[in-house]
Amino acid sequence: MSGAMIEISSGTDTEWFRVHPNMEVQFGLNMADALAKPRNQDATLRMMTNVRLSAGGNAAVEGRLFPHAVIAPANAALSIRIRCAAKVGFGFSIRSNAETVVEKLYAVDRVDENGMMTATIRRYQSSSDLLTIDSARARIDGGVSTGEAMAHWSCDIEAWPVLQYLDPISGRVYDERHPRNLATPPARPVRQAPPPLADGLGMATASSGVGAGGLWRDEGAEQVFERIQVQKESPQERFGVLHVTFLVAR
Numbered sequence: 001m002s003g004a005m006i007e008i009s010s011g012t013d014t015e016w017f018r019v020h021p022n023m024e025v026q027f028g029l030n031m032a033d034a035l036a037k038p039r040n041q042d043a044t045l046r047m048m049t050n051v052r053l054s055a056g057g058n059a060a061v062e063g064r065l066f067p068h069a070v071i072a073p074a075n076a077a078l079s080i081r082i083r084c085a086a087k088v089g090f091g092f093s094i095r096s097n098a099e100t101v102v103e104k105l106y107a108v109d110r111v112d113e114n115g116m117m118t119a120t121i122r123r124y125q126s127s128s129d130l131l132t133i134d135s136a137r138a139r140i141d142g143g144v145s146t147g148e149a150m151a152h153w154s155c156d157i158e159a160w161p162v163l164q165y166l167d168p169i170s171g172r173v174y175d176e177r178h179p180r181n182l183a184t185p186p187a188r189p190v191r192q193a194p195p196p197l198a199d200g201l202g203m204a205t206a207s208s209g210v211g212a213g214g215l216w217r218d219e220g221a222e223q224v225f226e227r228i229q230v231q232k233e234s235p236q237e238r239f240g241v242l243h244v245t246f247l248v249a250r
Contacts (some may be wrong), residue, residue, distance in 0.1 A: 006061055006070075007209050008071075011051035017068045020240035022074040022085035023159050027078055027244075030122050035220030036077035036130055045073040045078075047212045051247075053210070071210060073203045074138060078215075079122050082107070082159060084239055086117045087176050091115040091164035091233055094121065096215055098151035101125065104164055106230055108180060123221030130221045135248045136212035163232035173231070181227045202204030213246035 016024040029045050030036035051069040055061040072078070084090040089108035094101035107119035123129060136149040166177040174180040 006053050006055045008048070009052050009054040009063075011048040011066075011069070014047050014049050016083075017047065017049070017242055017244065018196045019242045022153075023239035023242075024083050025157055025242050025244075026081040026083070028081065029072075030077040030079040030130065032079070033077065033122060033130065033220060033222045036122070039075050039077045042246040043073050043076045045076065046249075051245075057181035066247075067221060068242060068246045069247055070133070070213075071247045071249050072133050072213070074135045075135065075214070076133050077218075079120060079134060080131065080155060080157070081118060081120045082157065083116045083118045084159050084161075085115050086161055087115075088112070088179065089165060089230075089231065090117060090119075090159050090239070091162055091235065092119065092157065092159040094155055094157050096152050098148060098214075101131065101155065105225065106165070106228060108162065108165060108174070108226075108228060111179075121223075123223045123226075124217050127217065128221045128223075129205075129217035129219055130216045132216050133213050133246050133248060134216045136214055139214065139216075149214060150212070152216055152246075153212055154243060155215055156241055156243050158238050160233060160235045160238035162230055163234060165231055166229040167227055168188070168227060175232075199218065210247040211250055213248040215246055 016026050018024045027045060027047055029040040029043055031040060048071065049067060051066040052063055055060050080094065082092050089106055091104055091106045093103050102121060102125040105119070106126060107117050109117055111117050122131060137152060139149045141144055164173060166173050231244045
């Protein structure tokens with residue numbers, strides 16, 4: 001994107017992105033990690049579908065459609081919540097064109113009253129780094145190439161069913177006939193603070209100026225992953241792939 005003023009011309013606010021009846025994803029502000037809280041103290045995050053941008057005739061941006069977009073201030077720390085209809089568990093991966101955020105992590109938590117299982121991610125798998133959003137322009141001005149900055153602009157999230165796994169602590173094997181957990185009330189939702197809606201398009205009354213963003217790592221995550229041994233899974237029967245674009249609010 002150029003330095004010209006870019007605005008959201010249309011789009012719809014939403015609380016969940018859905019690309020499959022059995023898979024939905026929610027982005028929120030990370031209020032769990034100590035170093036994330038100051039970043040998010042005055043931040044507002046928006047999730048929008050079918051976003052079109054206006055850029056004063058800039059052919060590279062004008063009218064371009066982004067089916068799923070996350071808009072947040074630069075330096076905000078994010079939380080990604082993935083929910084799938086899974087009887088035993090599900091596996092998932094998150095990747096940008098620049099790097100892998102997580103590769104084959106697994107959710108085997110309790111199934112909620114709607115038959116959905118949830119995983120929440122606040123860090124990179126390979127390091128204890130926060131998931132943060134930053135301005136592509138700021139990164140380029142700081143010496144990152146345009147190509148590298150734009151490789152962080154979006155990410156893909158995919159999920160698939162787990163059929164059987166071993167809990168190394170208890171030594172027990174769990175599958176559909178021998179589930180680990182019975183249904184329980186749904187977990188507390190990720191903090192979500194959408195702006196007030198002005199019309200049917202879900203446009204905010206405040207300025208909708210945006211710039212290209214990106215998902216970047218920064219130190220400070222505290223999340224710890226549980227260890228399990230997956231024995232059977234079905235990645236060929238994945239629930240879907242969600243493509244998300246990151247925009248920074250101006």
